[in-house]
Every structure is written in C-alpha cells, then in structure tokens.
Amino acid sequence: EVRLLESGGGLVQPGGSLRLSCAASGLTFGSYDMTWVRQAPGRGLEWVSGISGSGDNTKYADSVKGRFTISRDNSRNTLFLQMNSLRLEDTAVYFCAKAAGDHWGQGTLVSVSS
C-alpha cells in the first residue's frame, strides 16, 4: 500500500521559514515525479511545485518562485519543501502527491501569522 505522510507544518511569523517533509512508502519512490499542492482555508487547490523522479528537474508556481525550494532524497524515500520568506497568504494545508494524482498525503497545516 502506498502511503505519503507529510510533517513539518506549524505556526510561523511572516518572513520566517519552515521545511516540510513527505515520507513515502509502498512504492519505488525514485521512479515517480512528485508535487506539492496547497489549499488555503476555504479556497481551491493550488499547485505549488513539482520535481522529477531523479530530482534533476523542478518547477514552481509564480506565487512561490524564489522563496520555496523543492527537493528529494531518494535514498530516504522523502520529499521536501523548504519555504522561506513566508507570507500571510502562504497559510494553507500543504499536500504532497504523486504527479500522476493517484496518491496523496493527508496534508500538513502551515499558518503564517504575527
């Protein structure tokens, strides 16, 4: 059974940083492109970032470009999202997911507030 488990969310002040992790099991992790998707309270889904299976190719939404960095450690079956210079509007539940959309984590809440 494929499982994706996010961690690292929490409360942070504007301008602060957080690092999210997504631990994967039940799949050959390095074979799959992965994505981060977020959902602000009461809002729709927003694609945030994607990374190829090897980690060589990454993409970002304009709203986070230059502030967020996606990475992965295939030896540890883990996906990361380093979030710097956080803004109030980054408050959301952050999901990791296989790029194919067939498996998602349960989400981790990031709250940016002073």
Next chain:
Amino acid sequence: DIQMTQSPSSLAASVGDRVTITCRASQSISRYLIWYQQKPGKAPKLLIYGASSLESGVPSRFSGSGSGTDFTLTINNLQPEDFATYYCQQTYSTLMFTFGQGTKVEI
C-alpha cells in the same frame, strides 16, 4: 503557463440527477487532464485520468470526455456521497500541473 477555467463554480442538484461540469484549458493539452473529487478535510481523490479513463474503484456513474481545450465531467444518477467539490487539473506541462477553480456540487 496553462490556465484552467472550470464552470460552474457551484451547482445545486438532487439525488438521481445528471450533473455536468466543464473545464477549459487556455491552450491545447491533448488529453492530459485529471478530474478529482474532494470532501471537506480530506485529500483529493482521483476519479478520471487521461480525460476519460476511470480510476480503479471509481463508480461507473462518473465519466469524462473531451480533448484539446474543452473537457467535461459527467455524474449520472447523483448519489448522496457525490456531494463534494470537483477539480480538473492539466498534466500537459512538465511538472507544472495547474488546477481549475473547483465546482461545488450541493443539494
């Protein structure tokens, strides 16, 4: 960047109804389109991939169609468990998989 426009943003329906949701891409995406269902507090659930292929375990009352820029999700014989929010997502752009705004199906 490819923009995805869903309509309507919400709709009211009754059990047994047929519901149609549309999604339009800002450029051709061939058949690289996914449909999800999301219920409050839960992660999205994959319903349809490749514009019209039904994910394993998804009831056959769900169907998808379209190619290029215009796509449709149809739910036949709407069931109580189908009241949820539905999203389309393009997977044409490498690693940049934008979503539509969502359609809330409510009573």
